[in-house]
Amino acid sequence: MPSPFAGPGVREALDSALVALNAAKVDSPRLDAEVLLGHALGVDRTTLWLDPDREVTGDAARWFRDAIRRRTVERVPVAYLVGHKGFRHLDLHVDARVLVPRPETEHLVEALLELPSGARVHDVGTGSGAIALALKDERPDLRVSASDVSPDALAVAHANAERLGLDVTFSQGDLLDGIDPHVDVVVSNPPYVQDGDRASMAPEVVGHEPKLALFAGADGLRTIRPLVTQAAATDAELLALEVGAGQAPAVRALVAAAGFPEVETVCDLAGHERVVLGRR
């Protein structure tokens, strides 16, 4: 039995947070409440379920209240509030300087796990470093480099690499400008959102994630087009791109026309054509 003098327990804290999260119509209210309360208390979600009477007081209670306010009123993504996001087997630091890595991007990493030993891979638009770092983690024999046009994003990627002890070389630049053309694979999850989609996007995304990471002109292909051309001018035998829903046919055509005639598409768990692979 909790003491009658104790502060609210986990159960009550979650219940009142759920009222606010449901009213704000966030996508996954229970998950958000549990992740945020777990972070406030420094425990995982299983511990919350096993100990619903654990007290939520002091700094933890204050942090949790403020996090729920920022989540419901400001619509800050949970990953920015807790400062990290799981991707493949890694826990990556993330903040507003980088896109929150998405589960669908894991398909891009998966598509590269069978590369020949020692292959040289360059990740364009690395953001938090998600793709490059997950590849190096799962295939330590690969020689992985990564770049981004945003120095802020590179600072996050670099710090993630250091913390995780993963040997990836980072550089700053526009697409493949200045990148050693002697690579075997170019991989990228580039910006691909159509400018016109802005009005219908979740407030978490448009209001908080870097615009540079999202938008790519009227058809969403403004970044992919020059990237495909530049990748064809390197030694890369494989080009692997994440694309937006509905973009795969156009990207397949671009990739084939640029000189990667064997084109394949990988679907995500929702059945959308998500990854385009071009080989030569």
Ligand SMILES: C[S@@+](CC[C@H](N)C(=O)[O-])C[C@H]1O[C@@H](n2cnc3c(N)ncnc32)[C@H](O)[C@@H]1O
């Ligand atoms: C969709 S985010 C992907 C981030 C990360 N790779 C991931 O999958 O989570 C796109 C990234 O491309 C970067 N970017 C945008 N335009 C670029 C350009 N012209 N050259 C290099 N990087 C660019 C952005 O800064 C952003 O980090």
